[in-house]
Amino acid sequence: DTGVSQNPRHKITKRGQNVTFRCDPISEHNRLYWYRQTLGQGPEFLTYFQNEAQLEKSRLLSDRFSAERPKGSFSTLEIQRTEQGDSAMYLCASSFSTSRGETDTQYFGPGTRLTVL
Amino acid sequence: KQEVTQIPAALSVPEGENLVLNCSFTDSAIYNLQWFRQDPGKGLTSLLLIQSSQREQTSGRLNASLDKSSGRSTLYIAASQPGDSATYLCAVRPSTNAGKSTFGDGTTLTVKP
Numbered sequence: 001d002t003g004v005s006q007n008p009r010h011k012i013t014k015r016g017q018n019v020t021f022r023c024d025p026i027s028e029h030n031r032l033y034w035y036r037q038t039l040g041q042g043p044e045f046l047t048y049f050q051n052e053a054q055l056e057k058s059r060l061l062s063d064r065f066s067a068e069r070p071k072g073s074f075s076t077l078e079i080q081r082t083e084q085g086d087s088a089m090y091l092c093a094s095s096f097s098t099s100r101g102e103t104d105t106q107y108f109g110p111g112t113r114l115t116v117l
Numbered sequence: 118k119q120e121v122t123q124i125p126a127a128l129s130v131p132e133g134e135n136l137v138l139n140c141s142f143t144d145s146a147i148y149n150l151q152w153f154r155q156d157p158g159k160g161l162t163s164l165l166l167i168q169s170s171q172r173e174q175t176s177g178r179l180n181a182s183l184d185k186s187s188g189r190s191t192l193y194i195a196a197s198q199p200g201d202s203a204t205y206l207c208a209v210r211p212s213t214n215a216g217k218s219t220f221g222d223g224t225t226l227t228v229k230p
Binding site (some may be wrong): 001031033035039040041042043044045047048050055058091092093104105106107108110111113 | 121151155157159160161162163166206207216217218219220221222223
């Protein structure tokens with residue numbers, strides 16, 4: 001078990017460009033979460049998946065943001081037409097939820113730091 | 118809307134001191150509460166998870182308590198060490214067990230040798 005991995009670790013882009021981040025969860029985990037964190041703040045929830053289904057999206061996730069989790073394994077988060085305000089650390093986490101809805105600990109990846117120039 | 122507050126925002130203590138970090142939340146209808154540690158520029162490391170039916174959890178020098186009725190949790194660190202220096206965050210999950218966890222902004226702890 002190698003934990004949650006995220007790629008790339010750092011991304012610098014120019015305003016208006018599109019970027020895509022990838023998250024590979026712990027293999028047996030059926031839930032996957034995306035958060036955004038800015039300096040000095042706690043993580044803010046963006047969206048989460050149960051297997052391949054996207055079950056909840058934050059109002060923070062504007063129409064420029066899209067997330068997918070094909071086949072219920074890895075997930076991608078795409079930001080279109082990036083803005084300077086999108087600069088942040090994007091964190092992915094995974095956990096296991098039983099059929100009875102019991103949910104265990106969230107395990108976080110190292111994050112992808114996005115800088116929009 | 119759930120709001121999570123952590124006070125103080127920063128704390129500095131000498132090595133060896135016992136200390137308590139505080140987390141308060143406005144909606145007591147929670148599924149669980151989790152404490153994390155975050156080192157600068159890194160992801161979050163889970164420390165302790167307390168289910169809503171539990172009152173406390175312990176791991177090594179750490180003890181976390183939960184009082185749902187008052188909307189409070191504390192993280193007790195015994196015999197602090199310089200390696201404990203980090204930002205400590207608490208997160209609450211709603212009783213619906215939906216995916217959304219609400220985080221506080223953390224307490225940045227510095228343990229001086």
